[in-house]
Amino acid sequence: xxxxxxxxxxxxxxxxxxxxxxxxxxxxxxxxxxxxxxxxxxxxxxxxxxxxxxxxxxxxxxxxxxxxxxxxxxxxxxxxxxxxxxxxxxxxxxxxxxxxxxxxxxxxxxxxxxxxxxxxxxxxxxxxxxxxxxxxxxxxxxxxxxxxxxxxxxxxxxxxxxxxxxxxxxxxxxxxxxxxxxxxxxx
Amino acid sequence: xxxxxxxxxxxxxxxxxxxxxxxxxxxxxxxxxxxxxxxxxxxxxxxxxxxxxxxxxxxxxxxxxxxxxxxxxxxxxxxxxxxxxxxxxxxxxxxxxxxxxxxxxxxxxxxxxxxxxxxxxxxxxxxxxxxxxxxxxxxxxxxxxxxxxxxxxxxxxxxxxxxxx
Numbered sequence: 262x263x264x265x266x267x268x269x270x271x272x273x274x275x276x277x278x279x280x281x282x283x284x285x286x287x288x289x290x291x292x293x294x295x296x297x298x299x300x301x302x303x304x305x306x307x308x309x310x311x312x313x314x315x316x317x318x319x320x321x322x323x324x325x326x327x328x329x330x331x332x333x334x335x336x337x338x339x340x341x342x343x344x345x346x347x348x349x350x351x352x353x354x355x356x357x358x359x360x361x362x363x364x365x366x367x368x369x370x371x372x373x374x375x376x377x378x379x380x381x382x383x384x385x386x387x388x389x390x391x392x393x394x395x396x397x398x399x400x401x402x403x404x405x406x407x408x409x410x411x412x413x414x415x416x417x418x419x420x421x422x423x424x425x426x427x428x429x430x431x432x433x434x435x436x437x438x439x440x441x442x443x444x445x446x447x448x
Numbered sequence: 449x450x451x452x453x454x455x456x457x458x459x460x461x462x463x464x465x466x467x468x469x470x471x472x473x474x475x476x477x478x479x480x481x482x483x484x485x486x487x488x489x490x491x492x493x494x495x496x497x498x499x500x501x502x503x504x505x506x507x508x509x510x511x512x513x514x515x516x517x518x519x520x521x522x523x524x525x526x527x528x529x530x531x532x533x534x535x536x537x538x539x540x541x542x543x544x545x546x547x548x549x550x551x552x553x554x555x556x557x558x559x560x561x562x563x564x565x566x567x568x569x570x571x572x573x574x575x576x577x578x579x580x581x582x583x584x585x586x587x588x589x590x591x592x593x594x595x596x597x598x599x600x601x602x603x604x605x606x607x608x609x610x611x612x613x
Contacts, residue, residue, distance in 0.1 A: 281505070301508065305531030309501030312493075313532075316505025316513070319489060320466060339494030343502070347491055436536045440508050447510065 285364030308337030331372035345386030581612035
């Protein structure tokens, strides 16, 4: 399975969940598969999906899912200690670990070599770190969202991409409809 | 009341409830005051761009946020300011220690100081400079302006300002 296979399987499960999508192909794929106002698409700013999601989780009560990647977490490695030390039990970080920078042509990441992000997360103090195979991702995310414990999931999959169009929606529209959804859910 | 307490009082008055900080010697007092303020969630970040991500999320979650950082971080955060904060039109007060100005003991700090205002101007970031005791009386208006226009706004605070207290 590649990332887009996971997203396709995951879409029905998370369609009502406040979801922060990582920059590049993950956002574009989810936008193509199942665009929802509860999705926040990152159009730029490599690495910050997990931080945006954490800020969101800490600021309001609804569950927040971040769909991140190994390359993105490596870019913003400082995020893991911040997450660990600011526990927000409505926060689920799904790191789809395909061992490559998919959006830029599948150049290998260090996570695909010797670096184990799950061990980094644990060493940073994250208490609930789950590693799963690609085919178990949906159930693992379901369990995490059903629970009341901050969870970091590292889902291992193959590298590879499908052809998807870029997102042409204006960023202010993405932000506005997302904030309206957040406000409705917290009303 | 100390100047740090007055700054945090203006934060509270403007309903800022989420503040991220990356430390600087000049900002120690105001960071302590943020930590001590019960109505503010203080979340130290490891790097300023990470902090801006946290602030973006908190803002979308309905909480006004702010970042406290050193001017050297302008060099770290240009991409984030442009592609996240500005592109999505989010308000972000940035209380910045303006290192490398008069009374600076560390030569390297002057290297970034000479670029600070030019970079902020290039980014079209409204910039205010607290240089003398009493300049902080504008903070309340600056914060109101920030949340009115949905932009990142820089408040540079130099050693002469902090030294006045």
